[in-house]
Amino acid sequence: MTTAAEIMHTGARWIPATETLDRAAQLMRRLDVGALPVSDSDERLCGMLTDRDIVVGCVAHGHDPSHMTAGDLSKGTPRWIESTADVGTVLEEMQTHRIRRLPVIENKRLVGIISEADLAQHLSDQQRARFMEGVYA
Template sequence: MTKARDIMTADATCIGANETVLEAAKKMAQLKVGSLPICGTDEKLKGVLTDRDIVVKVLAAGKDPAAVKAGDLAQGEAVTIGADDDAAEILRTMGAHQVRRLPVIDGHTLVGIVALADVARALPDTKVGDLLEAISQN
């Protein structure tokens, strides 16, 4: 049975909740990624910051990316998946929350990210198609 830890991208790099959105954008460019988990000073996951969040919620809103903190863009409790959760749970969670990326936690520790691309590489096409339909409803 395929588990989250089998298909995730390990070594997810966090952006600190107190770091600026500008720092986050630079880190995304350096790592060639479109999102970063937001981690608090308590080492707990606070949310996920995406390149789209930066464009829509900061730049398009006329805010200064050097002044806005990454943690200011964290919305509610982060949707996560356990490292030992199976593929069915990954699909259910992504579909139910209409997200394309899931931070993977082991206990309270961030251990990786499962992205839609990871799911597409690891699971049968029909399951991936069903997931795409579920997350694209809005």
């Protein structure tokens, strides 16, 4: 059984909800990622922030990214998966909630993130087709 820990990208980093969006964008550039998990003051997942969120939710509205925070754009209930979850559970979570990136948690700490590309490498052709239809339909 392949687990979330075996397919995740390691080295994922939190960004505090209090961090400004310009700093978030700089961290995304440095890490070469398009999304960051957002943490509250207790280092608990409270949302996800994407590069698209910054552009559409801040810049396109004429707001200053040095004055808006990651917490300003984080909304909804964040989804995550335990590192011991099997690939089928990862697939179901991402498909059900139509998400493309899934933080991986172990002992209440962020240990990685699974992208749709990471997941796709571990699916059968039939599972991959069902996933793409569920997330992109």
